[in-house]
Amino acid sequence: MSAKEPPVRQEVIFELDFISSLGRKICLYPFIGKSKPMIMGYFVFYILAATTALQLFLTLVLASASDLLEIINIAPNLGVCIMTVIKYTKLETHKDVYNEIFFHFRDGMWDIVSPNSKIQKSIITKYRKIAMIINRFLLYYSIPLTVVVDSFPYIFMKYEEKFHDLREYLYPFEGWYPFNKIEYYGIVYVWESCMTAVVVIVYLFANMIHASYIVFTCMELRILGCCLEDLISPSDVENIKKGFNVNAIQFGIEKKFKIIIARYEYLAKKCAALDSVLGGAMLLNYSLGAIFICLTAFTCTVVDNSYKRVRYFFMCMSLLVEIFNQCLIGQILSDHSENLTNSIYSSNWIYASPETKKIILMLILRTQKPFEFTGNGYVTMNMNTFSRICSNSYQFFNLLRTMF
Template sequence: MSNSNSLRQDVILELEFLQSLGSKIFLYPFTGRSKIKMVGYFIVYVLVLCTAVQLGLTLFSYNTKDWLEIINVAPNLGVVIMTAIKYTKMQTHKALYEDIFKHFHDDVWDIVAIDSIAHQNIVKKYKQITRIINRFLFYYSIPLTIVVDSFPYLVMVYENTVHGVTDEYLYPFDGWYPFDKVKWYFVAYIWESFMTAIVVCVYCFSNMIHASCIGFICMELKILGNCLEEIISQDDVVKITKGRNVDIIHKTVLKKLKIIIVKHDFLAKRSAKLDAVLGDAMLLNYSLGAVFICLTAFTFTVVDNLYKSVRYFFMFMSLLVEIFNQCLIGQILSDHSENLTETIYYSNWLYASPEVKKIMLMLIARTQKPFKLTANGYLTMNMNTLGSICSTSFQLFNLLRTIYL
């Protein structure tokens, strides 16, 4: 009993950790926010939009022959646009996130058996996986922000001190300004450092929220699978074959099955809504991901400037990690929902009542249409999609090297 309560408390603490982080960027509580929080949300939203416009103007201000500069700006613009989309979607669908958090805070524990070692192990495993992912993204965002904000200035100081270069000014994302950004260098640098920190925070937090939602949905699917597998125990089979308490057992099994179906229906609907929320960003990632990965990979292999090589390399790695993350969580979600079909088939359904058998057949039909994350319905985000993106990027990379070299 105490172990079960401890596991529940661990999951609740993880949810509260996310809620605490969300409040820092004015996204939590998801509903019922104070006026101050809403003002903070709109300020951050306007700042992100201003940065997107600034990078857009930067992109159009370059000559089309300055392809290296275009490659420098385009991925940054893509990241800022996706950040704006994610930030807006989380606000627009705040009731969905509130519903999901409330479900995993309170409602999911109705099906977690207190005396089940299997259930305890499932909760422990998925809580640990979610915690590891969240801590990785959290602690990854801190050095990432520090490096992106400080690296240009440190390189500029080094070039000035060691090589005597005094006419090179470096910035975190080198945006366009309606004033002389060399004269107002520190103003421009502080602005770009501040906006880089905001974009990284929003981007990483949204990834943490979505990874946690998918992780806990998979946890509940696993628990439902275990409940289906054990819905007719071996003791029940013995009693049914001997004709003892048959009606009571069938009624109990039917009651359990209805609860499982209600839980599965909840997860199916919330997964579909999450797919709709994430669809725009995933479509943008898929549409531009292969091109940006190719361009940044090609650029850091051909430029002879150390600063630019390092900059483009980290852009390349960040783009690859983001696409890998989206494809991976999509694959995991689909796999867990598909596994329910097998679980039902290998349960002791032969000993169930005719009514239960019919319901199980309908449930099998429903589970054969797995949960999935898609790019607005155009394609499914899974490891096959990742392979397709990487293959396209590699082909474009080889084409560029052939033309350029």
């Protein structure tokens, strides 16, 4: 890192390198040109996550169709494992996309940043802090989450054994095994604890990198907005009014505007690429989210076992948070891309040349279709979608309660 780089750029690069260093620990970074140990590590993680998903699938298949509570206990865990495998696979198979975006924010976007603009510096500082807060929260949230999920069954089992004289074997996710898992309780518990940690770490890291990319995309959109507002400076306006060096000024305005358009189109293409990568997982979340939230919330209210009541409650909350996260980042991305229209209106566009005005009009038309995250094009991920999912879940919940 060059000592001459501005501090705000160093802060962004530091945050990107922080994500990169975490990714290496689960064999995802660097994106391209990984060493053989890293490639082997990737396949080890992949096989472990896929094996856990297969194990839970067999557990669901072999579960009694009449035991609704057992099916409800297995299905959300299976869904999380499948989502983990999908996210981990997508990060690797689309590493060229992630790599290009990573180095764009690290090196490529800074030619449009004015070193003397206090507004742009404040924008970069603000969004870098937002990215840092999100990343640190996900990192430090994953540690207690893993500890609680892994230790809570054992602690509750010992509590019931000591104070209520009950001996019920509990596990982190209670998968199926081709042998008597009570006889090998210690081995089974260690296996499920390790697999739970793998799933949590991969899942949260995927959320971390996607959230960071969206935050930095919004940051660059805000910077582009500032560039649009400052496209024609007050001094340029005065010179144009006086007829002084008009052709050179208009040429410079048109050149700067084309750079802004090129950068906007680049962001549009990268967001579309991310949408195609995440579309399947988002569609799966949308399709099954309302059902799983409803089932876990319903089971939490009717089950008699205290351990399962707590388990279903936190499972329901986790599902809500995950769906809320996807809808929120989609809403924020759309809002920031739509705000470019206001930035265009705020500029002194009336003093631009007729050719530049035509290009401005084309950009206004382009910004009427904001950047979006969708479920494979079938549903837009925004806060309206989250509200619809919650509404459907509540309706299903009331129906189940009435039937029960």
